[in-house]
Amino acid sequence: MRAGIRQKEVLEGKPHGHGTIRKDIPIAHGFRKFFTSQLVEADLKTELRWLLEGHNLKGNDSNYVKVSEKRLQEDYKKAIDKLTIDPANRLQRTVEILKIEKSRIDMLEAKIQKLEKKHGKIR
Numbered sequence: 591m592r593a594g595i596r597q598k599e600v601l602e603g604k605p606h607g608h609g610t611i612r613k614d615i616p617i618a619h620g621f622r623k624f625f626t627s628q629l630v631e632a633d634l635k636t637e638l639r640w641l642l643e644g645h646n647l648k649g650n651d652s653n654y655v656k657v658s659e660k661r662l663q664e665d666y667k668k669a670i671d672k673l674t675i676d677p678a679n680r681l682q683r684t685v686e687i688l689k690i691e692k693s694r695i696d697m698l699e700a701k702i703q704k705l706e707k708k709h710g711k712i713r
Contacts, residue, residue: 625673632669642666 622643629639637647637655641662647655671680 628672629669631672632665634665634668638662638665 626639626643629642634642637651638657638661640647641657642665646652671683
């Protein structure tokens with residue numbers, strides 16, 4: 591493939607261009623299939639998924655369904671964790687969740703300390 595993703599495997603003794611081994615799923619199709627599967631896993635609506643895949647909407651949908659780029663971007667963000675290999679985005683999300691949980695725990699501890707001061711320590 592010209593993109594350099596996969597080299598053709600040439601069978602020995604065959605003229606150039608003849609006797610190459612083809613894969614069951616072409617590389618570009620494999621990428622598209624993976625992308626679509628991950629959008630489905632992220633629960634994107636079918637129409638939004640089609641638009642992100644570069645398809646036109648079917649039937650009258652193209653006349654009635656108008657989706658802003660911002661909406662497409664927000665829905666795409668739902669699938670980023672599933673589409674990327676780099677764990678940085680998933681780790682960042684985990685850090686944000688843990689910060690929120692820690693602040694809730696700190697708030698609860700402060701309330702407990704106030705109650706203990708007011709009513710005395712409970713054993």
